[in-house]
Amino acid sequence: MKRLIIYFLKRKIILGIMFLAASTFAQTGAKYLVISHDNFVNAVKPLIEWKTKKGVLAKCVPLSVTGNTPTQIKSYIQNAYNTWMPRPEFILLVGSPDLLPAYSSGYNYYDGYYADMSGDYEMELCIGRFHCATLAQCSLMVAKSIGYEKSETMHDSAWFSKGTTIVGEDAPPDPYYQADTRYIRNFWQRAFYTQIDSFISTQGHNATDVINAINDGRTFVVYRGQSVSYWWGQFDVDPDLTNNGYKLPIVVSGTCATMTLAPGEQMLGDDFLRAGTVQNPKGAVGFFGTAFIGSHVSLYRGTVTKGFFQALYQDRIYTMGGAAKRGKFILDSLYHIQERYLEWNLLGDPELNVWTAKPKLLDVSFDTILFLWPTNLQVQVYSSSFPIANAYVCVMMDSTVYYRYYR
Numbered sequence: 001m002k003r004l005i006i007y008f009l010k011r012k013i014i015l016g017i018m019f020l021a022a023s024t025f026a027q028t029g030a031k032y033l034v035i036s037h038d039n040f041v042n043a044v045k046p047l048i049e050w051k052t053k054k055g056v057l058a059k060c061v062p063l064s065v066t067g068n069t070p071t072q073i074k075s076y077i078q079n080a081y082n083t084w085m086p087r088p089e090f091i092l093l094v095g096s097p098d099l100l101p102a103y104s105s106g107y108n109y110y111d112g113y114y115a116d117m118s119g120d121y122e123m124e125l126c127i128g129r130f131h132c133a134t135l136a137q138c139s140l141m142v143a144k145s146i147g148y149e150k151s152e153t154m155h156d157s158a159w160f161s162k163g164t165t166i167v168g169e170d171a172p173p174d175p176y177y178q179a180d181t182r183y184i185r186n187f188w189q190r191a192f193y194t195q196i197d198s199f200i201s202t203q204g205h206n207a208t209d210v211i212n213a214i215n216d217g218r219t220f221v222v223y224r225g226q227s228v229s230y231w232w233g234q235f236d237v238d239p240d241l242t243n244n245g246y247k248l249p250i251v252v253s254g255t256c257a258t259m260t261l262a263p264g265e266q267m268l269g270d271d272f273l274r275a276g277t278v279q280n281p282k283g284a285v286g287f288f289g290t291a292f293i294g295s296h297v298s299l300y301r302g303t304v305t306k307g308f309f310q311a312l313y314q315d316r317i318y319t320m321g322g323a324a325k326r327g328k329f330i331l332d333s334l335y336h337i338q339e340r341y342l343e344w345n346l347l348g349d350p351e352l353n354v355w356t357a358k359p360k361l362l363d364v365s366f367d368t369i370l371f372l373w374p375t376n377l378q379v380q381v382y383s384s385s386f387p388i389a390n391a392y393v394c395v396m397m398d399s400t401v402y403y404r405y406y407r
Helices: 045-053 070-083 135-149 154-161 177-190 207-216 268-274 298-313 320-335 338-342
Strands: 005-009 012-015 019-022 032-036 058-062 090-094 103-105 108-110 126-130 162-168 195-200 220-225 250-254 286-290 344-347 363-366 375-383 392-397 401-406
Touching (some): 032 070, 045 058, 045 135, 126 135, 162 207, 220 298, 298 320
Parallel strands (some): 126 344, 162 195
Antiparallel strands (some): 005 012, 103 108, 286 344
């Protein structure tokens, strides 16, 4: 299950867990670094505040400070990684590639370049992008990320245990597509999912089935099959036709380029994250897919697709960017194919804490007085009268106190 989070703000508890000690706020770095086009700095502030409150110290730096070329942006991130305390673990790029460029190698564009701190193409950091061209799109992506983590749908939380796999089958059948999706569904079965869809083109399923499933609420939507730009054939889904509110899935698209980091282009992944408005969100909260085209690569695409879910359900990596990075690591460990590693990119918040089961309501008790000198603050958290252990805790009071503790 997703790790439980506790944080405090101005002496009022927002959500809580366990035991910690308070200390003064003396950190100069950030675990969560946002590089934003200047147009979106104000729009991303609520996300910065949210991450910091829940214990992931966050900072936003505009392109006017970092520079606006890939080399300049990478240099800023590299310096932060080498010198900041704490140093970045998560990088969010805010802006479409027309406004904040991806790195290009030939005709291929990718963001992994910015997360490679050792110069060997492998990522040390988790990275994602808000592929936004307008202020409204940026605000929507911020609202989706915060709403997902705050569990805005707790009144109807059955969807946290529902998932969909989709296979656009080849002729003759591909040897990996159905085996890959079966591997993922096995994780969901062991997690006691109450609804697991297996949509297959040869069984007559189509885009309407996918839209209906998303509208009913699905934690994950996974596609395996041939495609470019948009899913082909009867699974040509239009995210604007969804109406799922904050029941926002993470979409994993194990196929040829259905997301793009090239200037002036838009594909399925961008559509999923741009769908809806702040007042009426829909579509998806994250999209993990490839930006390259290749042939005879089904094995490698399936390895990353399965690796994403292995990270969540087996390796206990609970952030969307962490699961994406782990899936790529598994691919690289097995096959060492640089192009297949670089082609995978993440649209959405890399630090997004992924729901893999229904959240639990917590009962919290704590001392309401926090002295401004070295002291101990005891917090006890229960769920259904049982104490909760191993909690991540953050105490924050203005700029005076900021302390995180994980036991």
